[in-house]
Amino acid sequence: MADGGTIATASGLRRIAGALALIRESPIAMAGLALVAFWVALAILAPVLPLHDPNLPVAPFKKPLAEAKDGAVYWLGTDHKGRDMLARVIFGARRVLIWATFATSVAYVVGIMMGVVAGYLGGWWDEVLSFLGNVLLSFPVMVLYIVIIAYLGSTGFNIVLAVTFASAPGIMRIVRGLVLDLKTRDYILAAQTRGEAPLYIMLVELLPNARGPLIVDACLRLGYTTITIAMLGYLGLGLPPPDPDWGKMIAETQPLGSFAGHMAVIPALAISSLVLGFNLLADGLREISLRD
Amino acid sequence: MADSDIVPVLECKGLCVSFRTRAGEVPAVADFDMTVMPGEAVGLVGESGCGKSTVALAVMRYLGVNGAIVGGEVRFRGRDMADMSADELRRVRGSKIAMVYQEPMASLNPSMRIGEQLMEVPIYHEGASRDGARKRAMAMLEDVRLPDPARIMDAYPHQLSGGQQQRVVIAMALLSRPELLLLDEPTTALDVTVEAGIVQLVKDLARRHGTAMIYISHNLGLILETCDRVTVMYSGEAVESGAVGDVFERMRHPYTRGLFASIPLPGADRHARPLVPIPGQLPLPHRRPSGCNFGPRCAFLAEGRCDAERIPMRALDSREHAARCVRVDDIDWSAAAGPADAAEAIQPGRVVLDVEGMRKYYEVRDSSLLALIQGESVRYVKANEEITFQAREAETVAIVGESGCGKSTFAKVLMGLEQASAGAVRLDGKDLAQVPVNERRAGTIGRLQMVFQNPFDTLNPSHSVGAQIARVVRKFGVETDPAKVQEKVYELLDLVKLPREFAHRRPRQLSGGQKQRVGIARAFAGNPAIVVADEPVSALDVSVQAAVTGLLTEIQRTRRTTLLFISHDLSVVRYLADRVIVMYLGHIVEQGTTDQVFNPPYHPYTEALLSAVPIADTSVEKREIVLSGEIPSALDPPPGCPFQTRCPRRIDGLCDTEMPPRRRLADGHEVLCHLDDDSFAAMTPVFAMQAAS
Numbered sequence: 001m002a003d004g005g006t007i008a009t010a011s012g013l014r015r016i017a018g019a020l021a022l023i024r025e026s027p028i029a030m031a032g033l034a035l036v037a038f039w040v041a042l043a044i045l046a047p048v049l050p051l052h053d054p055n056l057p058v059a060p061f062k063k064p065l066a067e068a069k070d071g072a073v074y075w076l077g078t079d080h081k082g083r084d085m086l087a088r089v090i091f092g093a094r095r096v097l098i099w100a101t102f103a104t105s106v107a108y109v110v111g112i113m114m115g116v117v118a119g120y121l122g123g124w125w126d127e128v129l130s131f132l133g134n135v136l137l138s139f140p141v142m143v144l145y146i147v148i149i150a151y152l153g154s155t156g157f158n159i160v161l162a163v164t165f166a167s168a169p170g171i172m173r174i175v176r177g178l179v180l181d182l183k184t185r186d187y188i189l190a191a192q193t194r195g196e197a198p199l200y201i202m203l204v205e206l207l208p209n210a211r212g213p214l215i216v217d218a219c220l221r222l223g224y225t226t227i228t229i230a231m232l233g234y235l236g237l238g239l240p241p242p243d244p245d246w247g248k249m250i251a252e253t254q255p256l257g258s259f260a261g262h263m264a265v266i267p268a269l270a271i272s273s274l275v276l277g278f279n280l281l282a283d284g285l286r287e288i289s290l291r292d
Numbered sequence: 293m294a295d296s297d298i299v300p301v302l303e304c305k306g307l308c309v310s311f312r313t314r315a316g317e318v319p320a321v322a323d324f325d326m327t328v329m330p331g332e333a334v335g336l337v338g339e340s341g342c343g344k345s346t347v348a349l350a351v352m353r354y355l356g357v358n359g360a361i362v363g364g365e366v367r368f369r370g371r372d373m374a375d376m377s378a379d380e381l382r383r384v385r386g387s388k389i390a391m392v393y394q395e396p397m398a399s400l401n402p403s404m405r406i407g408e409q410l411m412e413v414p415i416y417h418e419g420a421s422r423d424g425a426r427k428r429a430m431a432m433l434e435d436v437r438l439p440d441p442a443r444i445m446d447a448y449p450h451q452l453s454g455g456q457q458q459r460v461v462i463a464m465a466l467l468s469r470p471e472l473l474l475l476d477e478p479t480t481a482l483d484v485t486v487e488a489g490i491v492q493l494v495k496d497l498a499r500r501h502g503t504a505m506i507y508i509s510h511n512l513g514l515i516l517e518t519c520d521r522v523t524v525m526y527s528g529e530a531v532e533s534g535a536v537g538d539v540f541e542r543m544r545h546p547y548t549r550g551l552f553a554s555i556p557l558p559g560a561d562r563h564a565r566p567l568v569p570i571p572g573q574l575p576l577p578h579r580r581p582s583g584c585n586f587g588p589r590c591a592f593l594a595e596g597r598c599d600a601e602r603i604p605m606r607a608l609d610s611r612e613h614a615a616r617c618v619r620v621d622d623i624d625w626s627a628a629a630g631p632a633d634a635a636e637a638i639q640p641g642r643v644v645l646d647v648e649g650m651r652k653y654y655e656v657r658d659s660s661l662l663a664l665i666q667g668e669s670v671r672y673v674k675a676n677e678e679i680t681f682q683a684r685e686a687e688t689v690a691i692v693g694e695s696g697c698g699k700s701t702f703a704k705v706l707m708g709l710e711q712a713s714a715g716a717v718r719l720d721g722k723d724l725a726q727v728p729v730n731e732r733r734a735g736t737i738g739r740l741q742m743v744f745q746n747p748f749d750t751l752n753p754s755h756s757v758g759a760q761i762a763r764v765v766r767k768f769g770v771e772t773d774p775a776k777v778q779e780k781v782y783e784l785l786d787l788v789k790l791p792r793e794f795a796h797r798r799p800r801q802l803s804g805g806q807k808q809r810v811g812i813a814r815a816f817a818g819n820p821a822i823v824v825a826d827e828p829v830s831a832l833d834v835s836v837q838a839a840v841t842g843l844l845t846e847i848q849r850t851r852r853t854t855l856l857f858i859s860h861d862l863s864v865v866r867y868l869a870d871r872v873i874v875m876y877l878g879h880i881v882e883q884g885t886t887d888q889v890f891n892p893p894y895h896p897y898t899e900a901l902l903s904a905v906p907i908a909d910t911s912v913e914k915r916e917i918v919l920s921g922e923i924p925s926a927l928d929p930p931p932g933c934p935f936q937t938r939c940p941r942r943i944d945g946l947c948d949t950e951m952p953p954r955r956r957l958a959d960g961h962e963v964l965c966h967l968d969d970d971s972f973a974a975m976t977p978v979f980a981m982q983a984a985s
Binding site: 185209 | 314707708709729730732734737738741742744745746749750751752753754755764767768811814818
């Protein structure tokens with residue numbers, strides 16, 4: 001975890017350096033970090049890379065490494081509408097990373113608030129919030145997504161809403177459990193005996209100490225959300241066209257797989273590698289945090 | 293005595309144990325020698341991190357994946373254990389060598405009945421029949437003096453109290469008829485009166501079964517009570533070993549002497565003869581100094597001699613007494629351990645805290661059908677009954693009692709975390725019994741602060757030390773200007789004798805004692821009138837305890853703060869307190885000045901409590917009073933006197949029916965007891981000092 005290093009004073013850069021030094025201890029975490037960083041770098045650099053326009057049809061059904069008329073190379077070929085696959089995969093990464101991060105963050109804010117309140121205040125707060133969480137968790141996730149998106153329309157906002165509904169109860173449970181343990185510590189008692197407001201205790205005294213397990217969970221959840229967004233795209237419930245969407249790319253080209261398999265295989269590989277990256281990173285971080 | 297033809301049960305020679313960690317290979321134990329003869333009890337004493345538990349684990353060869361014996365040998369009955377096969381080792385462990393750990397609950401399988409767990413031992417190790425195993429288990433339960441063995445056999449571990457569980461664990465260890473019993477802090481998790489019972493049991497069993505024992509403890513008093521010989525460890529090495537009498541009376545290592553000077557023995561006085569803490573800190577295992585490990589903390593360090601090379605163990609006068617010190621002959625061992633800064637006693641002032649008839653009952657709703665039928669769906673846990681006492685300015689009042697006595701509940705009511713059910717708690721004449729903390733003014737809260745028990749829990753690991761103290765300074769409105777707050781933080785660090793740069797440190801970079809000092813600085817940030825200290829030193833090593841109690845006394849002297857000292861440790865209480873309040877099951881059973889409470893006449897519970905405290909002084913003779921039974925539940929207190937179920941002086945027909953009266957034995961000395969004046973007058977002291985030899 002970020003707090004396992006030996007940094008004395010808190011300069012942000014040195015903290016990140018310390019966290020990286022820790023991650024280097026776990027080959028698994030390093031592999032995960034490399035995969036995630038690969039996609040993040042591509043997504044950030046997408047506008048400045050010498051790519052074709054991802055939405056411009058040129059020549060359909062080109063195999064990977066095929067040469068175009070103007071001499072350029074279609075490194076990953078083109079799809080059925082003749083759009084450059086490489087550009088589409090990279091711009092698709094941009095899209096999925098932005099929305100996955102955004103949706104997971106919102107789910108986290110909601111889940112953490114619910115969990116901290118339920119765990120720290122207890123009593124009726126806990127009863128009501130836990131009940132609410134259990135009701136949401138008892139819904140099959142797929143049905144929940146389809147109902148929300150089919151009913152409210154497939155916009156980015158609704159995807160965030162769906163992910164929040166599906167993830168927040170789980171996050172709440174983790175946070176609630178952590179808080180139930182942390183709130184018995186003497187430093188919480190110390191804060192109470194000096195008359196601190198509950199909100200201050202929850203946000204300043206409790207929450208920072210729950211960050212370790214939450215960082216691990218966040219990595220896992222980013223992976224799930226990536227899958228969710230791809231799945232919604234595959235089902236036609238994803239982000240509106242024309243921008244490339246990994247899930248939709250698979251759905252559209254899958255029937256043509258017999259003679260141009262690369263069109264579906266490449267986005268599928270992209271999804272798995274990103275999700276694998278998040279999972280490996282989570283595994284490695286957990287391993288590091290359990291050591292010592 | 294070690295005759296050459298008797299084979300020792302266990303012999304460690306030059307034992308070295310290392311652990312592999314992130315910081316590289318860390319030597320945990322180095323060059324460790326120990327011999328245990330048949331039937332002998334050997335103590336292993338030292339502070340946390342000295343390697344005493346590692347020795348036990350090395351003997352059992354349970355060092356885990358990252359630990360290894362890197363040198364020396366361990367011989368069990370003359371055979372080198374390194375030569376034994378995995379199969380042989382398994383047979384030896386558990387049947388020839390048995391171990392009892394600190395946490396009894398962790399040693400028992402929670403999902404198996406006690407009987408099954410006990411019977412496993414003879415069935416597995418000796419192939420005994422189920423019937424035979426059952427008989428043996430029953431007999432052993434009787435041997436460890438558990439009442440009603442048949443019921444215990446059918447019970448699950450969680451249905452037994454901590455003391456009963458530890459007796460079961462000891463019974464399990466003895467069932468295989470081991471030749472060597474390793475006890476690693478077997479009573480640390482228990483209450484003192486329960487501990488006294490276990491200690492008596494261990495002594496008695498060792499005598500009857502002739503089992504050799506290694507008793508590991510941080511408590512010198514317990515070692516004196518249980519052992520024949522003792523090895524004192526410091527920073528991974530044995531620094532002194534010998535017969536208990538030799539080591540306790542004629543110690544020949546500066547660390548041993550420092551250890552004895554820092555524990556509150558009878559006769560220590562916090563004003564006239566304060567304890568002498570050992571300066572400095574235990575070195576980290578991978579940053580040990582060259583030469584003597586104790587060198588940097590030693591008053592007798594001779595440069596060039598002590599720090600030149602590894603110091604070997606050196607035999608002294610008697611054959612078995614040895615110390616790891618090159619200056620044994622240069623040091624005047626009869627002199628006092630260090631300069632004791634005597635000071636005048638603090639004169640208490642006006643009354644600051646006045647508690648009158650305070651009660652705290654918790655409601656427990658019982659929703660079972662039976663309770664509904666009987667109309668008893670609401671029951672009360674009477675956590676505090678009739679708490680009445682006063683505390684004066686600059687006075688130290690100790691509240692003493694074992695778990696469940698209600699001392700923590702009282703602290704919660706005082707701090708405003710709970711509200712009293714009845715009665716008054718007046719601070720400077722203002723009743724706070726019903727005022728929760730968030731309705732108190734910042735000034736009032738600041739006047740009443742707390743020091744917490746667990747140093748590893750008292751500071752928030754996510755914030756720097758300075759930020760945590762600054763928060764309190766601002767909260768109580770002492771300062772608001774950032775620069776002045778910072779200055780105040782530095783002043784508070786000065787007050788607790790910590791360097792100012794500690795303000796920028798994180799709690800994990802501090803030792804236990806340093807954290808506790810920060811906790812004290814935080815409590816004194818609002819210029820408090822009263823500081824409630826809930827077992828502030830019980831989790832600290834003894835040498836650090838002395839420094840922290842000294843610091844508290846010093847701050848109290850300059851600021852005239854009232855200290856409410858909550859503790860179970862009567863040695864510390866006698867040393868620190870001006871007045872003592874003894875609690876049992878929610879009641880104050882005795883209160884008075886420290887002299888009044890520690891000298892007869894006593895309440896029978898005080899008498900037992902005094903007898904239960906192990907004292908590390910061979911010149912003190914103690915009357916043994918071991919209580920039977922367990923502390924009753926506060927949900928279901930016994931009728932009549934709360935203590936009658938365990939009282940050795942119970943008067944049948946009176947104590948078990950009628951609540952005893954509150955009696956004044958002398959000015960300020962009150963006892964809650966039925967005993968008549970003659971019985972009180974006939975009481976003899978629990979301990980007596982022998983004439984100085």
